[in-house]
Amino acid sequence: MKPMFRGLLGAAIVAAGILSAPARPARAAEPPAKIALTGARVIPVAGPDLEGATILIEHGRITAVGADAKIPFDAMEIDCTGKVIMPGLIEPQSWRGLDVPNETLPVAPFLDVADAMDPSRLYFEDALRDGITTIHVIQADSTVIGGLSRAVRPIGLTPDEMAVAAGLALKMSISPRGGYDRMQQMATFRETFRELDEYTETIAEQKYEESLSKENKKVDVGPAEARQRGRKLLTDADHDDQHRNLMRLKRGDLIAWINVGSAMDVAPAVQLATEHGFFEKTVFALGSDTFKAIGELKKAGRPVILPEDLFHRERDSVTGEIRETFIPAKIHEAGLMFALQPNPNSSMAERYLTYQAALCVRHGIPRQTALEAITLNAAKMMGLGDRLGSIEAGKVANLTIYNGDPLDFNSWVEQVYIDGILAYDRSDDPRLEELLRLEGVAKEADEAKRQAAEEAKKESAPADGQNAEPKPTEESKPAESTSPAENARPRRGGGGGR
């Protein structure tokens, strides 16, 4: 009885948790062991599109994809005919899961975003609704060297529960942080890394001494040699917090996530990464005009995150002519791997990753490249390319199910699976429902207002003539009778669930 009671209690607590955050459709329970999604058009990203294919999920992992995949008898079969299934979208960088975008200290490599993450932020819920299954949470650009980042799922009640991969990348910014100028920014970089060398040598020498003293020996070599030997003995634990992550960065254990906000920052960024040995683990996050240094970016050949606004607009200082550049086109031409990010500042469609991808397609970038830019590329940049970003056997079952082509703006997200769990279902989204209902109410109110205004106009118009006799009953009747019918229609479908 006791264990059973405890189980019930546990379930009740979980249920209470869910109820206390009713808006967020959270992970409800362990996933069914085997799920088969059948009949959908599958966009695996890793290969050509598959019509009427089956995706087989076992214990949260994809085990088979294809029209001929054999469905085990004990699998839960879900008919997805008419739907389109895509890998869950990946947001390549975002600070919006944090309480504030930045730390105040210019050099703070000992920080970890996990400490500042707030799982209850509406941002995560919105991300889920938009089909995003992985978010790379990283601090914003006002820093010199910032803290560690973390890849998370937009579900879970604690940062650790959300985590996909912790301590992924170290944030750096070549563009000056707030209150800094570039001279200060670069001087701070030079000083930090020079100081790191100095520190490492000091502790290496100490470490060597210590190791000898354990065997009751005295240091028998010169300080240079002692340092050399000591360095080999060093472990992470020997470093203090200020230096540990920098050391890991130099060793290649961390990804260098560098904000390169303008074209002039590219050369210093490449130089910094090359000098300190983490060039091969570098991802550049570009600003609006960074593409101007396309020659240097191409030579570096590192993957890039594109700015939120995909257009760069510039007024010629002499002729006053406005030039508009579509940034992804330049990057694609140079053959660089890139990832797109949504533009949360835009009240327009740029808020959606799929729209950003569609924009690329509209400007001549191959569809496959555009799709990779919102899924697989970001996964690869985070070093999670073997787990996330495409629909392949062996990968994590992060899937977004659309009711039509994902790049068609008339389509919306129907369901989202994360780790094989149904994490979002549009038919069970109370907040969306409320939103669409309110939209309907607002529309009704607008319509009523419009009619009132129209009637007022009609009444005042014929006042000057002889036949100023108003005929209110006949004129207003049909208008009144049509409006509810009109408003009733779009309430559910017309708003677009996204």
Added chain:
Amino acid sequence: MSRPRLFATLLGRADNASGSLARFAAACAFALPLLLGLASTAARADGPTLAIRAGRIMPVAPGLDWVIEDGVILIVDGRIVEVGPASSLQIPADVPVTHLPDATIMPGLVAASSNLVGPHRGEASISADYRAVDSFDLYDDYRAVLAAGVTTVHLSPGWHRLVSGQGAVVRLGGPASQRVLRDSSDLTITLGESVFNPPNLVEYLTKPSPDNAIEPAQRQRPSTRLGQYLALREAIAAATSPRAPGADFDYQAETLDRLWNAKHPLRVQAHLAQDIVGALSFLAANGRSGYLVGGFESADVANELRLSGTPLVYTIDAAFRAPGGNVGSDPDALVPDVEDLSALEGVRLALAMSDGSLGDLRLAAATARRAGLSERTIIEALTIVPAELLGVADRVGSLAPGTVADLIVLNGDPLATTTHVQRVYAGGRLAYDIDVRPEEPGARLAAERSVVVRGGTIWRGPNDWLEDGQVLIEDGRIVSVGKRVPVPAGAQLIDAGPDAFIAPGFIDAFGHLGLEGDNGALAPNLSLAPLYGVTDVMDHRVASAGVTTVVAGPYRFHGRGSRLTAVKTFRPLPRSERSEIVRDTAAVAFDVRGNDPKSIANSLKQPLDAGKKYLDTWLKYEKDLAEWEKKKAEGKLEPVEKPKTEEVAEQKVEDDPITGTWTVRATGGPMPEPVDGKVSLNLKGTQIEGRLVEPVEATEFNHKITGTLSGKKITGTVEIDAPVDLPAPPFWEGEIVEPDHIKGTAGLRGIIQVDIELRRVDKESTQFSVTRTRRKTTGEDGRPLPPPVDENLEPIRALLTNRIPALVSAGTSREIEEVLAVLADQYKIEHIVFLGAEEARLAAEKMKEKKASVVLPPEVLRAEKRQPYHQGDDLVRRGIPVAFQSNAEDGARTLPTVGLYAVNRGMSAEAVLEAMTIGAARMYRIDDRVGSIEPGKDGDLVIFTGHPFDAASRIERVIISGEEVR
């Protein structure tokens, strides 16, 4: 340090001054490859290959002439390979040449001090590691600075800290990868008030704890003049001595140590005399060389400067764009003393702006002439000297072979106030061009293209010579003539030199340009103007000879008079409202030669009377209009009655092959598809009358179909009250091929013809009456409407109202007198020009009385009693205005030699010039546009090496409507 000791030190070093410079240069050269990663890439200039030929080249390079007149710069792969006079330098055949004959080319200016970056926001008083190059945006657009002629700048980390960091030297044009010349050119030290009292340093601890307490903010030196040397010595001592065990690692000290030991060039910024002396002694005491920047009070310590051999970047304090602010009663306020810079003779001097601005550097430097600097010193102080000080003279600062082709194109003397940068080449690529202007019409700078012509003598009109004058032409028109005219920034400057004589373009008073041998007479309704499209080779030939306007006419004149057209000999593609046709109808020409003198009156009367009648209709209209307007103003207008048309239905007629309603179908001719209509016809005897019933649109015009039936054939016309005059009368004709069926044609006689087919649908007769309204003579509101324009008589009307002259080709005195009697006496024509008038001297009195003038015959030399005389000379003496004609097409090019011959035969050169220019213009009443150099007229100038009719004078250049054509 006490003064005597300082001088001793300085004297000791003075012997070795050149040696120290050499060491300084060697240090630069040594430091270069070690310190500059980017410099090596910048050295590989990969630019275009071209040659630029210019009127003047100032290479500012040792071993080359100071000024090369008509020189060439050969640029290969963006680098200068050779500079020399165009006469001796061989340009390879495959190298494109840019020719800028009016331009002065010099190296791009090198600004040894700028505010382009910085100051940095670091707080440490000694902060050697701040590098100005970090703040330089390689990808920015620096055209605003290039426009000032500055192509290379020093970037400063700031004037706000004792040791503010490392400067850099960059180019502002060319590809981003080639812009940085030196990423660390110096260690910048600043002395004086600006570095006093730096902020207190606070160290932010990441983990404060009882063991790791937050320390109070640390005060920094200097706060006094003495303190700055102390702080410097302290810092250097601390940096250069080995680190004490256990001491904290100090990165700034380490950097200072590295730079100090590498003998990095020192740049010491100071303004006041005491700081300058202090700087010199600091350098001497530490055995370092370097250069000074600032030096407001340098003239006071000129001797010390000279003795130390330390170069100076003198910064000019000038407020051009707005007056400087008040300094009030502060006795210590800096008052730069530029009056006695001549005291700095012997100090290597570069010039820059004290506020680091770049836009007015050249102008500011030009003012340094007041302070006693020579032009040469100033130009060197803007180019080669700063380039050497900054250690980049091997690449910029001169046009010496091997340097990067960073050069500026000026429209005049580099230090003249009116000179502007026209173009900037960076690495041989055009990096700035003044002609690239804003596109929005509202934002246009000066007019389309301004040209300023300067010359020793400008001939404004007869006996009105302007010595050392200038002409400003904008948008093709002369805007200003005077001793000094405005020079807009984008203006092309043409300096013709002190010996030049600038005359208005010549006018051929009668020629046939463009006729190409067509010797037909031209009816008075036709003008030659449509002949003149874009300039062709013949036009250009004439234009090159200085003949800029031709009064062109046909070879033979029409009996009713022919039109003459005044046209420019250079006609670019139309860009503005201005037309290159000076006058569509400049004169109406008659020919009375060889006629029986008695018949002259008759032959002239015919067109003139017609013209007079035509004129009267216009005069009546003008009178009516004036009356109507008067009435309208008084409010006495009567309402207008509208003409009415009536239609009366009539009785039926039987046995009539025509009367009734017919369907009509028109096909063929220009019509893409058949058109259907209906006509109603009546037969009265053999006369047919009728009108169109359908289509309805066609019936809106008052019309009447008439015709004659003879047997089965019908011929007829259509009267239409059309809104326009039809080019030919409408007609219709047909044949009754069977009862109720007519086949035939209709159209405009000789122009359009269509087939028509009529079938009768009923035999009802429709009687109608048509009120043929005449052309409307009044508008809707009763306003009188102008009479129709008759192009044949328009020239005569202009003639009779004395707007244009009559050009009459006459020879004998009898003819001349008869013409004068008819035109002047009878028709009161005021402007009569005789063409040829070989016997003019015999009718001279009468001609003078009637103010007639003469276009001299091509053969000007005449003889009386075997005594040759020049007709022009003769007539001018008799007070009759003359002009010269070519009577040819491109033969007009020889007109100037005809003028020369006239001078040879006794006419004054001034009189010939007048006859060729303003005289001819007045004759045709086109002197509002051409003929002299006055504001408002067309910018047609001919530049001679002397007076146009000196035998030795040569045409240097021809400018038509502001465009250079030769």
